[in-house]
Amino acid sequence: MKFKEGMLKAIPFICIFIITALSISRLIYDGYSIIKLISSTVLLLIMIGVAAFYFMQYYEKKLDIKNYQIMLWVFVFIGYIPSLMLSSINPYLLPILLTTALITSMIHVRLGFILNFVMITLLLITTGISVEIYLMYVVVGSFISLTIPFAKNRQQVLYVTASNMFFFMLLNIITWLIAFGDLVEYNYLSLVYSAFNGVLVVIFAVGTEPIWEMMFSITSNARLIELSNSNEPLLKKLILEAPGTYHHSIIVANLAEKAAIEINANYHLARVGALYHDIGKINHPEYFTENQKGKNIHDELSPDASAVYIINHVKDGVVLAKEYKLPKDIQDIIREHQGDSIVSYFYQKAMKHSDGFEISDDDFRYKGPKPQSRESAVIMLADCVEAATKSLSEGNRNLTSISDKIDNVISTVISKQQLNECPLSFSEIPIIKEAFLTVYNGMYHERIKYERS
Ligand SMILES: [Fe+2]
Ligand SMILES: [Fe+2]
Structure with a gap:
C-alpha cells in the first residue's frame, strides 16, 4: 500500500521531467516551428494541471481542490502571460517569479517549487530565451520558493527582499560567466533589472496576500x-x-x-x-x-x-x-x-x-x-x-x-x-x-x- 501511494505521488513529477526533457531535446535538434511551440505549450499546461491535481490529491487531501485550482491558474497567468510578452524586450524583467512566490505563499511551498521549474521550462520552449536566462530563473525561483515562507513580519520581509535581490544579482553574474567565460561584454544594466525584479516579487507576493485571501476564502499562514x-x-x-x-x-x-x-x-x-x-x-x-x-x-x-x-x-x-x-x-x-x-x-x-x-x-x-x-x-x-x-x-x-x-x-x-x-x-x-x-x-x-x- 505504501509503495503504491509512493508511486502515485511520484508519477506527475516523473512525467514532468520526461516530457520537459523530450521537449527541450526536440527543440535543440529540430529548431522552432509554430505547431511545435503551440503543442509544447498545451502539453506543459496540461502537465501543470496534472501536477497540481496530483499534489492536491495525494499530499494535501484537505485542500478545497476547486478553489485552489482557480487560484493556481490566476497565479500562473499573472506571471506567465506578461513574461511571454516581455521575453523579447527585456529577459531580466520577466514577472514569472511572481507566480512562484504567490503559489508558494498562498498554496504550498512544494507546489511553488515544482511549478517554478515547469513554468520556466515552458517559457524556454515557447519564447526561446537563452539557456543562461533559463538557468538563472530556475535557480532564483527555487530560492524564492524557499525564502518567501519566512517573510512573516516587517523585519523578515526586509531580510527576504534583500536576500532575493542579492541572490538574483549574483545568479545574473554567474550564469553570464557560465555562458561567456568573462565579463568583457557584460550588460551592467541587467544587474539593476535583476535587483528590481527580486525586490518586486517579494513586495508583490506579500502585499497582495489579503486580496487573494478575500477572493478565494483562503487562510494564509500570515x-x-x-x-x-x-x-x-x-x-x-x-x-x-x-x-x-x-x-x-x-x-x-x-x-x-x-x-x-x-x-x-x-x-x-x-x-x-x-x-x-x-x-x-x-x-x-x-x-x-x-x-x-x-x-x-x-x-x-x-x-x-x-x-x-x-x-x-x-x-x-x-x-x-x-x-x-x-x-x-x-x-x-x-x-x-x-x-x-x-x-x-x-x-x-x-x-x-x-x-x-x-x-x-x-x-x-x-x-x-x-x-x-x-x-x-x-x-x-x-x-x-x-x-x-x-x-x-x-x-x-x-x-x-x-x-x-x-x-x-x-x-x-x-x-x-x-x-x-x-x-x-x-x-x-x-x-x-x-x-x-x-x-x-x-x-x-x-x-x-x-x-x-
Ligand atoms: Fe470543547
Ligand atoms: Fe477544549
Whole structure:
C-alpha cells in the first residue's frame, strides 16, 4: 500500500521531467516551428494541471481542490502571460517569479517549487530565451520558493527582499560567466533589472496576500499568525470572560502545535485552531469547570439540561467565529473538535438517576461532524489529553501517570471511532503521543523513558 501511494505521488513529477526533457531535446535538434511551440505549450499546461491535481490529491487531501485550482491558474497567468510578452524586450524583467512566490505563499511551498521549474521550462520552449536566462530563473525561483515562507513580519520581509535581490544579482553574474567565460561584454544594466525584479516579487507576493485571501476564502499562514495574537478581539474576549478556558486553550495549542510539527501537518492552523476551539464557552463560561470558582452550577440542573449547555458550546463557537470572520478552516475545527462523542459525565449521571426510565444517548451526544482534517484530529486528541491530565490529582501528576493517561485517552478516542473520517494514519499516533509527552516534559522539567509501541 505504501509503495503504491509512493508511486502515485511520484508519477506527475516523473512525467514532468520526461516530457520537459523530450521537449527541450526536440527543440535543440529540430529548431522552432509554430505547431511545435503551440503543442509544447498545451502539453506543459496540461502537465501543470496534472501536477497540481496530483499534489492536491495525494499530499494535501484537505485542500478545497476547486478553489485552489482557480487560484493556481490566476497565479500562473499573472506571471506567465506578461513574461511571454516581455521575453523579447527585456529577459531580466520577466514577472514569472511572481507566480512562484504567490503559489508558494498562498498554496504550498512544494507546489511553488515544482511549478517554478515547469513554468520556466515552458517559457524556454515557447519564447526561446537563452539557456543562461533559463538557468538563472530556475535557480532564483527555487530560492524564492524557499525564502518567501519566512517573510512573516516587517523585519523578515526586509531580510527576504534583500536576500532575493542579492541572490538574483549574483545568479545574473554567474550564469553570464557560465555562458561567456568573462565579463568583457557584460550588460551592467541587467544587474539593476535583476535587483528590481527580486525586490518586486517579494513586495508583490506579500502585499497582495489579503486580496487573494478575500477572493478565494483562503487562510494564509500570515493571517493565522495574526489571529494568534492575544490582542485579537475574540481572543481578548476569551481572556476576560472565560480565563480558565483561555488557559486550557493555551495548553491545547502547545500540544497540538508540537504534534502537528512532528507529523508534518499545518502547525500554524493547529495552534490557532486550538486557541479558538472552545470560543463558544464565552456565552456561558460558568457552566464549564475550568471557569468555576467554588460553586458548581450543574448541582442545580438536571443532567440533560447540563448536557444541553455543554453541547451548545460547539454551535455557539461556530456562530461567534462567523460573526468575527474567522477563516473557514478555524470554523471547521471548532465544529469538529468534539466529533459526535457523548458528554459521558452527565450521561452517566442521568443513567444513575433514571429510575428505570430509558435514557437516549443521543440527548448527550455532540452533533458532529467528526474531525475531517489531520489538524482537527490532533486538536481533538490534545483537547481530551489536556482535560484528562488536569483531572489527575496534584500529587499524582507526574510524567509516568501522564503517559498512561495519554495512552488511555488516545485508545478511547480511536475506539469511539472519532478519527474515522480524517486522513490521520495509524503510524502517526505514536508520534503524536511522543510530541504530547515532550510538551509535558517541558512543563514538568522531568525526563521519562518512553518506548514506542
Ligand atoms: Fe470543547
Ligand atoms: Fe477544549
